[in-house]
Amino acid sequence: MSNITEKLGIKVETNPSEEKLTQLGVKQWSKWGCPPSKFPWTYDAKETCYLLEGKVKVTPSGANESVEIGAGDLVVFPKGMSCTWDVSVAVNKHYIFE
Known part of the structure; x- marks a missing residue:
């Protein structure tokens, strides 16, 4: 079951369905990754x-x-937000800008 929460302007959907990911075309989005930093x-x-x-x-x-976000989360960051990323486990993600 997916669960959508919004906190501090960041929207997080935990475990979105494969159907939703396909609909959004997530696998076609660019990829980005970084080590703990x-x-x-x-x-x-x-x-x-x-x-x-x-x-x-x-x-x-x-x-x-x-x-806190992690593997399996679909996250939306609002335009104009400044923040600090504290990566504890190396990240690999698909992303798209609007």
Whole structure:
């Protein structure tokens, strides 16, 4: 069962169905990966991504709490968000900008 939550402006859907992933065309999206690391990031456009592997704590600038995302999550980051990515398990994801 998928479960959609929104926290600090970040929308996370856990275990989306294969049907939904096919509908979105996730497998055709570009791929990106990184080793465990910590870095700042700003979204110039809305990004939707699907994590194939990894574990990340995303902390939006100015927020004193973070959003944890991991393998099997479909995540939407809003345009204009600045945040810090704290990657504890190497990430491999499909992503698309709107």
